[in-house]
Amino acid sequence: MDLPLRMRRLRRSAGLRAMVRENHISVDDLILPLFVEEGIDSPIPVASMPGVYRYPESELAAQVNHAWQRGIRAIILFGVSHHKDDVGSDTWSDQGLMVRMIRIAKQTAPNMLVISDNCFCEYTDHGHCGVVCDDGHVDNDATLDNLQLQVLAAARAGVDMIAPSGMMDGMIAAIREALDSQGFSHIPVMSYSSKFASAFYGPFRDAVDSNFKGDRNAYQMDPANGREALAESMQDVYEGADILMVKPALAYLDVVTNIRANTDRPLAVYHVSGEYAMVKAAAAAGVIDERAVVMETILSFKRAGADLIITYYAHDIVDWLEEGA
Secondary structure, three states, rough: OOOOOOHHHHHHHHHHHOOOOOOOOOOHEEEEEEEEEEOOOOOOEEEOOOEEEEEEHHHHHHHHHHHHHHHOEEEEEEEEEOOEEEEOHHHHHHHHHHHHHHHHHHHHHHOOEEEEEOOOOOEEOOOOOOOOOOOOOOOOOHHHHHHHHHHHHHHHHHOOEEOOOOOOOHHHHHHHHHHHHHHOOOOOEEEEEEEOHHHHHHHHHHOOOOOOOOOOOOOOEOOOOOOHHHHHHHHHHHHHHOOEEEEEHHHHHHHHHHHHHHHHOOOEEEOHHHHHHHHHHHOOOOOOOOOHHHHHHHHHHHHHHHHHEEEEOHHHHHHHHHOOO
């Protein structure tokens, strides 16, 4: 049989496979999430996420410095507030937790890319991502007004990037208007542009000590809707988003690929808490090779079109890259 093209020729040795590999994982792809809780004296382990902690403010500098020394160049900060109210006003206080986290991180590692997760769910006593009306629904436009206050507080604190995650209509336009009008036009916005109402977020609620009851179906996206996800992301491009994001990642690779095919904007994915916890549980049970599964998963994100990956496995991935995984 005449087989002029033999694909296996390029698979015969490890060196050759590496030379023709289409996608690569680098520490520069990674964004490390960090949880900071006010009013505590020592780290609190997140039971559903082995290896993840809520850190006291007094240890944030050490965690930021450790990440920097490992080669991680971007972090995203989540606050666990003890000063919650019905609108999340602590987020626009110049002495609030969000502002304090940003200041500590920037003072510790001035060249670290410090990203603020801009939402209200960790700062409201009801756990929703904005202002709640009498009928129990989130008031989109009232939330936008507060979001403008929040991002300006983050900008004054020295944040490098804004990352709005509430899925409010018009949030990118509102943020750009606020930032640009106050002299912060240089600050980029990474939009959670296609964020789904997913069952994979459960452990995250443990991480932020949320007392949320109910669901966010009225503003986060229906997991059944791929075309709508593209429309959401393209709307955010129109409004001025600098980077787009799909959350969760693994169950939505088709969405990632579709967005990548329709825009050249940098694209991030969030490797979320439920995805992390499942791998940890399976590895603890001895039924998978944790390192191999994680690295294959991260490669799948890159192959689908992602440029940046927010992952709780960031430190482990650095270890595995150094070991030549």
